[in-house]
Amino acid sequence: MSVRTFWASVSTLALGAAAVLGLAQPASAAGDNYVALGDSYSSGVGAGSYTSESGDCKRSTKAYPYLWRDANAPASFKFVACSGATTTTVAGSQLSALSSSTTLVSITAGGNDVGFADVMQTCVLQSQATCVSRVNTAVSQVQNTLPGRLDSLYSSIRSRSPQAHVVVLGYPRFYKLSGSCIAGLTETERGAINNASDILNGVIAKRAADAGFTFSSVVDEFTGHELCSGDAWLHSVTLPITNSYHPKVAGQSGGYLPAFRSAA
Structure with a gap:
């Protein structure tokens, strides 16, 4: 030899x-044809660096879909997530980005269907009793109205991209209870909001599983980085108001990106 x-x-x-x-x-991942769908948690509201073409959708180059693309160089990348999107508007205006050749999909959706922004505004501006009542109304919508909407959306995604691996991401738990905040919402209000987030994530996870999709929670990644933690990866009430309760750059890179990467 x-x-x-x-x-x-x-x-x-x-x-x-x-x-x-x-x-x-x-x-x-160079062979992947990746499509990023969803609402503001996927578009990257709060992270800045918005692309000029995205307009009010506020798609950020610091959002987890862009970060994943930069690290993996997929064969194709379509980023159509949009601030304010509901399950209905995702179905109506974003699913055209999907095709039979799509191999990877990410999505966050459901928070806007139950009036997440209004819940937070109510809790910031009104009484504890009014806040808790509004949270309870949202929870009722999560349990009674949202499942059917998610089923419809997930069915449409599967129909358009039957071979795609679909990763459904959840939402953070927003507050560290008994944390460092000495002003703002009461512990009762913070606890109610956290509980609502847990219920929302539970419903999304179940509907995703029933659709044959992969659910990836971001709660673990954000633990220790909630509001009132002293090292928050989320914006508190801030100007512009649209950034409030959305991930900062660190929340996208340290929270959503690892949660997506582990499931993609």
């Missing part, structure tokens, strides 16, 4: 061993 043949054999064996041990490079 020549020296050249010997080392070629060694190289082949080494690559084979690496593959067996799981050390080889993972299958390249």
Whole structure:
């Protein structure tokens, strides 16, 4: 055996061993045709660096879909998530980005269907009793109205992209209870909002599972970085008001990106 043949054999064996041990490079995402759908948590509201073409949809180059694209260089990338989107508007204006060749989809949707922005505004501006009542109304919508809307949306996504791996991401738990905040909402209000977020995530997770999609929670990633934690990855009430309760750059890169990456 020549020296050249010997080392070629060694190289082949080494690559084979690496593959067996799981050390080889993972299958390249370069073959993926990725479409990012959803609302402001996917478009990147609060992270800044919005693309000029996105207008009021506020699609950010710091949002997790862009960050994933930059790290993985998929074959194609369509970013159509839009601030304010509901399950209905996602279905009506975003699903045209999907096709039978789409292999990867990400989505956040459901918060706007139950009036998330109005809930937070009510709690900031009105009494504790009014806040809790508004939260309870939203929870009722989550439990009674949202499941059917999610089923319809997920069915439409599957119909358009039957081979796609679909990752449904949830929403953060917003407050650290007994945290560092000494002003603002009461602990009762914060607890009610957190409970509503948990219920919302639970409904989304179940509907995603029933559709054959992968649900990825972001609660663990944001734990220790909620509002009142002292190291929040979320904007509190701020100007512009649209940024309030949305992830900062760190929330997209340290929260949503890892949650998506682990499930993609």
